[in-house]
Amino acid sequence: MQSVFLTVTISCLILFWLAVQHKRSVIVYITWAFIISSAAIAGFFVRFPASFALTLLGTAITILCCYKLLAHSKINMYLLLAIHLLRIPVEYLLFALFKAKMLPREMTFIGCNHDLFFGITAFVFLLTGIFYRKIFNFQIFRLWNIFGVCSVLIVVILGILSSPIPIQTIAFDQPNIAMLQFPYALLPNVIVPLVILSHILLLRNSITSKFQ
16 A cells, blocks of 8 residues: 555656656655655654644645746646546545544545545546647636645645644544655645645636646
């Protein structure tokens, strides 16, 4: 399961690099992934769970920095959409972690996580866009990106509230301990921000019609 998760994470980074072709932004993410991985492998988040919540601040800063770096860049809409296809295997990995009692039901597709829907509909947009490029300018595509960000943020909030930290308010019987360990710590700190950033870039370029 760990090897599959690492494969998904690396695939996400590669697709992002190919979509934006911007070396500095990719280096930012690789550096952040290395920092998170090193801390998780050392067991830092397991010993100090509250510190993991603080990494989300670093993740937010990473998203902001990369967005600014890509402010005037053209992007490949198809490759950014392909990133969202990875949400499908991620959902099944989360379900496997739930079965292993490493995270709560609320974080899976049988709970409050609707990311599977966005992974499937990303494939629909991707396929439609190949034959009918104007779909990227439609209001439904813009709304899809807005609701896609909201879906991810809901899962992030559930992940925080179910983690064994002072602000935990749900899932006391089966808390979110997976995200404190390697490689699953990369989900909220690498995969999630790339998904959010790709949504934002897709939305921006849909409005400005600035895409490849």
